[in-house]
Amino acid sequence: xxxxxxxxxxxxxxxxxxxxxxxxxxxxxxxxxxxxxxxxxxxxxxxxxxxxxxxxxxxxxxxxxxxxxxxxxxxxxxxxxxxxxxxxxxxxxxxxxxxxxxxxxxxxxxxxxxxxxxxxxxxxxxxxxxxxxxxxxxxxxxxxxxxxxxxxxxxxxxxxxxxxxxxxxxxxxxxxxxxxxxxxxxxxxxxxxxxxxxxxxxxxxxxxxxxxxxxxxxxxxxxxxxxxxxxxxxxxxxxxxxxxxxxxxxxxxxxxxxxxxxxxxxxxxxxxxxxxxxxxxxxxxxxxxxxxxxxxxxxxxxxxxxxxxxxxxxxxxxxxxxxxxxxxxxxxxxxxxxxxxxxxxxxxxxxxxxxxxxxxxxxxxxxxxxxxxxxxxxxxxxxxxxxxxxxxxxxxxxxxxxxxxxxxxxxxxxxxxxxxxxxxxxxxxxxxxxxxxxxxxx
Amino acid sequence: xxxxxxxxxxxxxxxxxxxxxxxxxxxxxxxxxxxxxxxxxxxxxxxxxxxxxxxxxxxxxxxxxxxxxxxxxxxxxxxxxxxxxxxxxxxxxxxxxxxxxxxxxxxxxxxxxxxxxxxxxxxxxxxxxxxxxxxxxxxxxxxxxxxxxxxxxxxxxxxxxxxxxxxxxxxxxxxxxxxxxxxxxxxxxxxxxxxxxxxxxxxxxxxxxxxxxxxxxxxxxxxxxxxxxxxxxxxxxxxxxxxxxxxxxxxxxxxxxxxxxxxxxxxxxxxxxxxxxxxxxxxxxxxxxxxxx
Numbered sequence: 030x031x032x033x034x035x036x037x038x039x040x041x042x043x044x045x046x047x048x049x050x051x052x053x054x055x056x057x058x059x060x061x062x063x064x065x066x067x068x069x070x071x072x073x074x075x076x077x078x079x080x081x082x083x084x085x086x087x088x089x090x091x092x093x094x095x096x097x098x099x100x101x102x103x104x105x106x107x108x109x110x111x112x113x114x115x116x117x118x119x120x121x122x123x124x125x126x127x128x129x130x131x132x133x134x135x136x137x138x139x140x141x142x143x144x145x146x147x148x149x150x151x152x153x154x155x156x157x158x159x160x161x162x163x164x165x166x167x168x169x170x171x172x173x174x175x176x177x178x179x180x181x182x183x184x185x186x187x188x189x190x191x192x193x194x195x196x197x198x199x200x201x202x203x204x205x206x207x208x209x210x211x212x213x214x215x216x217x218x219x220x221x222x223x224x225x226x227x228x229x230x231x232x233x234x235x236x237x238x239x240x241x242x243x244x245x246x247x248x249x250x251x252x253x254x255x256x257x258x259x260x261x262x263x264x265x266x267x268x269x270x271x272x273x274x275x276x277x278x279x280x281x282x283x284x285x286x287x288x289x290x291x292x293x294x295x296x297x298x299x300x301x302x303x304x305x306x307x308x309x310x311x312x313x314x315x316x317x318x319x320x321x322x323x324x325x326x327x328x329x330x331x332x333x334x335x336x337x338x339x340x341x342x343x344x345x346x347x348x349x350x351x352x353x354x355x356x357x358x359x360x361x362x363x364x365x366x367x368x369x370x371x372x373x374x375x376x377x378x379x380x381x382x383x384x385x386x387x388x389x390x391x392x393x394x395x396x397x398x399x400x401x402x403x404x405x406x407x408x409x410x411x412x413x414x415x416x417x418x419x420x421x422x423x424x425x426x427x428x429x430x431x432x433x434x435x436x437x438x439x440x441x442x443x444x445x446x447x448x449x450x451x452x453x454x455x456x457x458x459x460x461x462x463x464x465x466x467x468x469x470x471x
Numbered sequence: 472x473x474x475x476x477x478x479x480x481x482x483x484x485x486x487x488x489x490x491x492x493x494x495x496x497x498x499x500x501x502x503x504x505x506x507x508x509x510x511x512x513x514x515x516x517x518x519x520x521x522x523x524x525x526x527x528x529x530x531x532x533x534x535x536x537x538x539x540x541x542x543x544x545x546x547x548x549x550x551x552x553x554x555x556x557x558x559x560x561x562x563x564x565x566x567x568x569x570x571x572x573x574x575x576x577x578x579x580x581x582x583x584x585x586x587x588x589x590x591x592x593x594x595x596x597x598x599x600x601x602x603x604x605x606x607x608x609x610x611x612x613x614x615x616x617x618x619x620x621x622x623x624x625x626x627x628x629x630x631x632x633x634x635x636x637x638x639x640x641x642x643x644x645x646x647x648x649x650x651x652x653x654x655x656x657x658x659x660x661x662x663x664x665x666x667x668x669x670x671x672x673x674x675x676x677x678x679x680x681x682x683x684x685x686x687x688x689x690x691x692x693x694x695x696x697x698x699x700x701x702x703x704x705x706x707x708x709x710x711x712x713x714x715x716x717x718x719x720x721x722x723x724x725x726x727x728x729x730x731x732x733x734x735x736x737x738x739x740x741x742x743x744x745x746x747x748x749x750x751x752x753x754x755x756x757x758x759x760x761x762x763x764x
Contacts, residue, residue: 051669052588056596059581059640066637067603070614077613127505130498142751143506147513149747149754150740151698153715157736158512160725161519161532169531171515344512352755376494405607408700412719426609426701433613434705440613447610454605461605462598 071451077444084440092445102442104420105428108335112406112424116339116346117399121392123343124350128358129380131351141355145348152345156412159341163328163413173325180323189232189276192225192319195257199267200224207316210284217245217308221252224267225276225314228256239275240298248305252312254279255299275299279318283307329414331421338413338422342406350395357391358384401454425450513740520546520733527729546734556735559717563739565628566703566713567696570635574692575685577636578643583677585644586651587659597648603641611638612705619706630706631713635696643688646757650684651677683753690750691757694743714739 081088096102127144131137147155164170167177194201194209201223203209215221220242239255254276255269264270275298283291283303290310293301303312328337361384369379385392407426414422425446432443518532521542526534535542550556584590585597615634619625624633654677662676678685700715707713712720718735721728747754 049590052584052590055580055584055588055669055673056590058577059644062577062633062637063600063603063640065618066611066615066634067606067641069618070611071606073614074610127502130502133495134499134502136502140502140506143509145755146744146747147509149694149743151700151715151743153698153700153718154516154736154740157718157722157732158516160722161515161733162512168529169527171511171531171533174531174533344509401605405609407609411700412722416723429609429612430701430705434616443613447607447613450607451610454607458602458605461601465598465601 070447074444074447074451077440078448080441082439082441088441092441093449095442096445096449101420101423102428102446105423105425108423109404109425111335112339112342112403113400115336116342116403116406117396119339119343120346120350120399121354121395123347124352124354124395125385125388125392127347127351128355129384131355132358141348141351144351147345148348150345152408153412155341155345156409159338159344159409159413162341163337165325165327165329167325170325170328172328177323177325180325189225189228189279189318192228192256192276194224195226195266198224201314203313207319208313210313211311214309214311215250215252215283215307217248217250217305220244221250221312222267222269223252223254223281223312223314224257225254226256226258228274228276230260233274236274236277237297237299238271239269239273240300241269242300243302245302248308250283250303250305250307250312252281252301252303253299254281254295254301254314280315282313282315283310284313285310289313329418331418334414334418334422338409341409341413342403346399346402350399353395354388354391357388361387397457401457404450404453516733516737519729520737522546524730527733528726546730550731550734550738553731553735556714556717556721556731558711559714560738562628562707562711563697563713563715566631566635566707567693570632570639570696571689571693573632573636574639574643575689578640578647578688579678579681579685580673581640581644582647582651583673585648586654587677597644600641600644604645606641608638608702612701616705626706626708628708631703634702634706635692635699638702639692639695643692646688647681647684650681654680683756686750687753687757690746690753694746694754697743 077084078092079087079089081091097106127140131140134140162170162172165173167173193205193207194203200211201209202212209225211221211223222242233256236256239253242251242253245251253269256274256276257266257268258264259270259272261272264273275295277295277297277299279295279301281293281295281301281303282289283306291303291307293303295301327333365387366379366383369383374382405426406424407430410419410422410424410427411430419427429443429446429450431437432439432446515532518535519527521544522532522535523541523543523545526541581600585593585600611634616625619630619633624630658680659672659676662672667675698715699713700719703713703716704719707716709716714735718732718739721732721735725732
């Protein structure tokens with residue numbers, strides 16, 4: 030819950046003559062609730078963790094041993110370790126960068142509000158938001174839309190997945206999915222007709238009609254790549270009939286002795302022209318023309334699911350780090366930074382040598398608070414993981430829920446997880462108490 | 472000879488000035504890009520909630536820029552006629568308001584006792600409360616569900632409220648006690664001399680003076696309970712759950728129910744956002760008090 034315990038003032042003496050039973054009355058409701066609902070479960074869990082599934086026989090540390098041997102539990106522990114290390118440090122680093130940079134711009138307050146806003150919404154709503162972001166289909170999920178967009182910018186996407194020559198075609202042959210190569214060499218003056226089939230009709234809706242190759246000048250090779258299929262039947266195999274559609278954007282390479290000597294891409298009408306170097310070469314349509322479309326990253330698949338959910342956590346909590354760090358930053362004396370600048374330090378040096386060391390206490394508080402928070406992460410994992418992948422995204426809090434309330438319950442094991450969670454926060458508990466006692470003694 | 476270094480110096484400072492301006496522009500551009508990037512996911516939810524289910528399931532929300540005609544309020548209509556989700560909003564209120572009030576009242580009473588009353592073991596008790604600050608909610612799930620089961624209140628409104636109140640108390644007592652202890656002693660003594668009883672002192676002097684801290688605590692607890700999923704998931708009546716649990720129930724068939732999920736999620740986050748914008752200062756001071764459960 031908290032790691033920054035800041036008690037203020039000494040506990041004052043009673044304001045004259047409060048009777049003891051009055052004090053008890055004021056404390057009673059809080060005491061009852063805290064003892065029954067917060068304190069009692071600690072003792073219950075500790076005891077329960079030493080008993081087996083049925084709760085009847087004492088098994089000593091067997092549950093704890095199983096915690097570190099059972100496969101599902103180990104996945105949960107492994108993921109929890111990743112969470113506790115990665116999420117708080119990324120949040121704190123981003124928070125630090127944002128806090129420092131916003132100090133110098135006029136719209137800093139608005140920026141801070143935008144970053145901080147996700148903290149006000151529920152993890153469940155954030156889970157729904159990121160379920161939409163991570164949808165697999167690049168037509169629907171914005172993450173994959175961006176990834177495929179970038180991918181397609183840097184590597185040509187295949188224009189006609191699945192297109193191929195007719196089996197036993199006279200002109201083209203090759204392994205499935207290409208490359209398809211002409212059986213004979215081509216020569217200047219005789220246009221190359223390269224017929225393909227197996228293109229989905231809906232992909233051809235916008236395609237132009239195929240045209241006969243234009244005569245190439247200067248000894249070049251011209252040709253046409255088109256769909257040799259006339260809708261409605263009829264049409265001659267290997268010839269361009271009216272109504273047959275052009276395949277645009279297909280890469281055609283001229284290959285001589287295993288080397289590509291020239292290449293061209295078909296235009297809207299399916300025609301292409303190769304320079305005279307291509308004379309006497311075989312024409313090849315590389316496999317890149319026919320591969321399946323790149324479909325983006327499998328965000329919620331086994332390997333990326335934990336990083337993907339951590340990213341959604343960072344989206345929510347970087348603002349928390351930023352606000353606390355910005356407050357710490359505001360209390361750093363400006364003269365110290367100015368002095369460093371006057372001594373000739375550049376901004377990066379001021380940041381690394383002055384700002385960060387002075388902020389260290391705040392950074393530690395932010396890191397520890399986030400670690401405690403992340404230790405118990407449940408909602409985001411539960412909502413974003415598609416049922417089948419919950420196993421891969423498992424964390425301790427989810428495993429505790431599954432063992433305590435799922436279909437295959439083992440309350441002994443679940444209590445052991447609860448005890449482990451408790452043990453992990455005890456150092457922070459001790460730090461809080463010691464700080465408080467130091468302050469009150471003063 | 473003496474003029475040369477001056478020229479060089481001037482050039483340097485001009486160069487660094489250019490670098491400074493350039494850096495400033497880069498920083499601005501960087502921050503604007505990051506800000507837009509941060510808004511993108513929520514904007515996507517808003518746009519999705521304004522599109523038909525068929526549209527959501529066939530294309531991305533960004534297509535609204537090229538085809539704005541697909542924007543529609545039909546999902547919100549569907550939400551209004553979806554009894555499960557409408558009832559869940561009422562349930563959320565019925566859980567959130569009492570949990571917040573109870574934490575404020577019970578927490579203030581205890582905090583006042585810790586700050587201004589004398590009783591044996593006071594400091595030790597307060598230390599114990601501080602120790603409970605970091606106890607994870609998860610530790611209590613199994614023991615308390617069986618305790619509530621024995622009491623016959625498991626999976627009822629009452630059980631969720633009790634649980635939230637209890638787990639809100641350590642922070643409430645801690646925050647308010649520190650704030651109450653700052654109240655000038657003379658004020659309390661003067662009221663005491665005027666013959667005010669302990670109860671009157673509490674309601675007329677301490678509570679009004681504690682306003683800012685109580686507001687911060689109240690907003691914090693309100694958002695905490697409103698946004699809670701796990702506690703309600705286990706302790707609320709599955710037949711009439713609060714919004715977070717209701718949305719999660721619909722999310723089992725994500726694509727089929729995407730229309731009500733998107734609009735429901737958006738409605739459920741509007742309330743916290745309004746509270747956040749209206750009471751931003753108090754919320755931030757609540758967070759700053761070191762308070763994130």
